[in-house]
Amino acid sequence: MTRLRATAQFLWEFVIGDDWRIAAGVVAGLGLTALVSHTSISAWWILPVAVAALLTGSVWRVARTHR
Amino acid sequence: MGDSAGMSGTEFGLALSVFLACAVEAVEALTIVLAVGTTRSWRSTGAGVGAALVALAAVTAALGPALTALPIGVLRVVVGGLLLIFGLQWLRKAILRASGLKALHDEEEIFEREAHTARAAGAVGAGLDPYSFTIAFKGVLLEGLEVVFIVLTFGANQHHVAIAAAAAGIAVVLVVLAGVVVHAPLARVPENTLKFGVGVMLTSFGMFWGGEGAGARWPGSDGALLVIIPAVVALAVSIVFLLRRRAMVAVGDKAAVGA
Numbered sequence: 001m002t003r004l005r006a007t008a009q010f011l012w013e014f015v016i017g018d019d020w021r022i023a024a025g026v027v028a029g030l031g032l033t034a035l036v037s038h039t040s041i042s043a044w045w046i047l048p049v050a051v052a053a054l055l056t057g058s059v060w061r062v063a064r065t066h067r
Numbered sequence: 068m069g070d071s072a073g074m075s076g077t078e079f080g081l082a083l084s085v086f087l088a089c090a091v092e093a094v095e096a097l098t099i100v101l102a103v104g105t106t107r108s109w110r111s112t113g114a115g116v117g118a119a120l121v122a123l124a125a126v127t128a129a130l131g132p133a134l135t136a137l138p139i140g141v142l143r144v145v146v147g148g149l150l151l152i153f154g155l156q157w158l159r160k161a162i163l164r165a166s167g168l169k170a171l172h173d174e175e176e177i178f179e180r181e182a183h184t185a186r187a188a189g190a191v192g193a194g195l196d197p198y199s200f201t202i203a204f205k206g207v208l209l210e211g212l213e214v215v216f217i218v219l220t221f222g223a224n225q226h227h228v229a230i231a232a233a234a235a236g237i238a239v240v241l242v243v244l245a246g247v248v249v250h251a252p253l254a255r256v257p258e259n260t261l262k263f264g265v266g267v268m269l270t271s272f273g274m275f276w277g278g279e280g281a282g283a284r285w286p287g288s289d290g291a292l293l294v295i296i297p298a299v300v301a302l303a304v305s306i307v308f309l310l311r312r313r314a315m316v317a318v319g320d321k322a323a324v325g326a
Binding site: 023037043 | 147162306
């Protein structure tokens with residue numbers, strides 16, 4: 001059980017890293033792109049907007065704690 | 068993207084990204100190996116490195132065929148998503164370090180810390196030294212896993228695992244040769260700049276492939292990468308600039324209050 005938990009923790013740290021919101025945001029961005037691509041609206045802009053928002057938001061949260 | 072010297076722009080981007088990522092991870096692994104090897108036992112450290120390389124080869128052999136067996140659409144979403152998550156994490160760390168919000172990776176400091184811990188771990192016995200073996204094994208395995216992931220995901224998506232593996236191999240050989248020549252941690256390697264570059268490439272390719280896999284059509288097809296990569300650089304550099312400016316204003320405010 002301890003080994004299983006250690007493996008799960010390693011995988012979490014390896015894939016998700018320091019900020020889980022980034023992984024969650026990427027999954028949400030890909031999902032939204034898939035949904036919008038089935039409509040007549042162009043979907044290519046969703047990931048660039050998501051990346052800009054996720055990266056800025058993530059570093060800004062760290063910067064706020066350093067005031 | 069045009070062909071140059073038999074290699075397309077995307078293939079060149081793939082090779083460069085893997086080379087840089089692998090060089091950074093190899094420098095970090097080399098520091099740990101050097102610290103344990105010079106303070107305890109080179110034989111046991113070498114055994115640990117060898118065992119880690121075997122484990123990494125096993126992971127590659129297991130994951131590689133599984134990844135390449137996926138349908139191209141699914142592969143692009145999975146690979147794009149993973150590259151995007153990794154890329155944003157690398158870029159985030161590089162931005163925080165460049166703007167002074169996180170300490171720079173200091174190989175000499177890490178070497179000293181590892182060497183101190185290794186000396187404090189007790190005397191080295193006559194046979195295999197478990198401490199040297201374990202630390203070298205874990206160091207190489209953990210740093211190597213990320214490289215294996217990047218090599219496999221990039222290579223599988225472009226159907227160029229050989230190019231990715233060659234770029235990774237060249238990076239490791241160069242770093243090891245430099246380590247043998249210098250016989251000290253490679254403190255002069257601009258690690259944060261390399262991490263910044265890797266973060267930009269992983270994020271850009273991740274966005275491009277992930278978007279395509281999810282059904283988006285990029286304007287200009289492959290040529291969109293020529294806009295995406297500079298745009299990601301511009302975004303990251305702007306964030307660093309804003310954070311540095313903010314820090315300077317904060318210092319100025321504190322000085323004004325103190326005066």
